[in-house]
Amino acid sequence: MFFVAGVYPKSYTYEYNRAEICSSCGKYGRYMVQGHCNVFSFFFIPLFKWGWRYTVTKSCCGQTCMLDKDLGDRLRRGEDVVIAERDLDCGHARTAGYTGCPSCGAHVDPEHNFCPNCGQKL
Template sequence: MFFIGIMGVDTKAKEIKDIHNITCKYCGRLGMYKFIKQYNYFHFFFIPLFRWGVKYFLVSRCCHSVFSISKEKGKRLEDGTDGFVDSDELHYEDNNRGQTRNSCPHCGNMIDASFDYCPRCGNKAR
């Protein structure tokens, strides 16, 4: 967030809806995704005046992987004119920022990639 007196520039991420029955390109599970719209906006006295840089993301509920989708596809999903997302339309975003983390194949808990067993459920992680 950046303020100039009574004006400012900020970024907002808004969860639009849940999308069901998409196979995750990261972990291979069939599951549900959070559909998120992110954009930058300029505000005056905390009243948004205009926005730019709209991006659309899908966040997997099973392994918390983040996938970007095209702006056109995102608009159609938001409007409700398109309800189907093919896994080929998803582009993986590195949401771990250099950390190597995986999800447990049994309980879905995010664990360090070097762990052989999940600390939550005790099952073999690999």
């Protein structure tokens, strides 16, 4: 008998349409909110999703920050949420000493050219 099963990373983009003033560059911009998880599929049907984490990319300067997990879960469920600066962790953002993937937010060694978690080119 032949079974087809696999685990792979998956990203989802969520609608967030509020203009914000960026604390990094001081310009108006929008937040692009993404949810990232691991998916187990069986015969190409996704069965389980786990390990949710959320990133916010600022349109004004391109900085990527981690979003508070509880707030991200609420946004994923379709609730109307407001993202404040205190809900963001920009400590891993792409600056000098870059240590975070702009796609999935995973911590990456500075010498890597590709993210070991999602394969995104850095």
